[in-house]
Amino acid sequence: MKKKLLSLGLIATLVIGATGCGAKDANSAKASTEVKEETAEAADAAESTEAAESAESTEEATEEAAAEEVTIKVGANITPHSEILDQAVALLADKGIKLEVVKIEDSVTPNTALVEGSLDANYFQHVPYLEQFNEENGTDLVSIGAIHYEPFGVYAGKTTDLAELPDGATVAVPNNVTNEARALLLLAQEGLLTLSEDAGVEATVADIVENPKNIQFKELAPEALVTALPDVDVAVINGNYAIEGGLHVRDALAVEANDGLAAQTYGNIIATTPDKADDPALKTLVEVLQGAEIAEFINNTYDGAVVPLN
16 A cells, blocks of 8 residues: 555656646747747847948938039030030049030030030130130130041032132132131142241131132131032031031042141140139040040041041
């Protein structure tokens, strides 16, 4: 009987012990689960905070970049100047500069817009033309860099060979002083007339000392020269207007020598007002336009009608 009671007591003790151990394991598992859930919640909260901070940081960086971006507005003739500027837009954007290209068809507005302040710079002219504009208008616009050169050409109208140019032939030339001088220099280069020795880049018809063909000059606005070809024997045309009119320099009856006085004098420039001559953004514009990428574009696009100067 005592043995039976002892056995029952031992069994009871084992059952109680087993029950207590199971309770501890359950409590432990529950605690572990709660810890894991709390840890996961903390991680999610941290991740959410980090994402918010990252988004805020990105937004701030974008706002700062926008605030730091500089905008410059440059006026230009359509061909080739504005086309060249269009190639510089992405290159300048990489440097934090937004380039706005304003396309202008005439050869007066780009300078008057500079004087009035609606443009920061322009790109369409050479230094002699700029100096002439300043003298005639009492302005003081300045060049901050030469970009390219456009060879003048003599293009066929009624006459298709300069050797057959008739006596009293009508030759159309640009009607502004500097470009007319350039046309006369080209005609002299081809032996069609002789200029006084000291005429240089300021030559006028008054400087003609020999005119064996009795050439009659028809002065027209540069942009009108191509359309005048059917009515004249030949026309001496600026490179950019020749391109716009569908002409090719390879088809010209004569072209300015690349190593001549014209090439040294008539490089197309970036012009601006004196107060903006040292503007960092405009200096960067000149650097980009004088760079290898733009030179490659010019050489691959204009078939010799436009020649990079750098």
